[in-house]
Amino acid sequence: MSSPRTVTCPNCATKNRVAPRAEGIPRCAVCHHALPWIVDSDASSFDGDVQASVPVLVDFWAPWCGPCRMVSPAVERLAGVLAGRLKVVKLDVDTAPDIAGRFNVQGIPLLVLLRDGQEVDRRVGAQPEPALRAWLEPLAGPPVPETPEAPASSAAQA
Numbered sequence: 001m002s003s004p005r006t007v008t009c010p011n012c013a014t015k016n017r018v019a020p021r022a023e024g025i026p027r028c029a030v031c032h033h034a035l036p037w038i039v040d041s042d043a044s045s046f047d048g049d050v051q052a053s054v055p056v057l058v059d060f061w062a063p064w065c066g067p068c069r070m071v072s073p074a075v076e077r078l079a080g081v082l083a084g085r086l087k088v089v090k091l092d093v094d095t096a097p098d099i100a101g102r103f104n105v106q107g108i109p110l111l112v113l114l115r116d117g118q119e120v121d122r123r124v125g126a127q128p129e130p131a132l133r134a135w136l137e138p139l140a141g142p143p144v145p146e147t148p149e150a151p152a153s154s155a156a157q158a
């Protein structure tokens with residue numbers, strides 16, 4: 001099972017638990033700023049985890065993969081830069097060979113961008129953070145308003 005991550009709000013520094021799945025995008029409980037959305041997925045939860053209203057970046061990695069340890073922190077920082085515009089789903093390929101096969105994973109690190117569950121683009125191999133950012137910015141969702149449009153969306157909130 002994928003489990004909630006605790007992330008720090010980039011706006012007010014409140015610590016929030018971010019659910020692997022959510023309607024819309026996760027927002028800070030205090031200030032409603034969009035939060036970085038990173039899910040540690042596995043074979044049993046993957047298909048649900050890649051469902052989102054924003055584009056999804058799948059980070060195929062493995063614990064023994066040296067270059068993956070360079071790419072993953074960059075990807076996690078970009079999840080913050082692109083908060084509200086991108087969901088990051090991390091998958092250890094050793095635990096999910098069937099999914100790795102479905103995506104034809106030949107080597108890692110591999111980053112695959114999905115929109116509505118369909119692959120849009122992919123990048124194989126370690127890449128520096130500025131290159132990843134330049135790749136992802138145009139593919140991510142549109143910039144989100146600082147706070148949700150109050151009355152219209154309030155019905156969807158708990």
Ligand SMILES: [Zn+2]
Nearest residue numbers: 009012028031
């Ligand atoms: Zn906040």
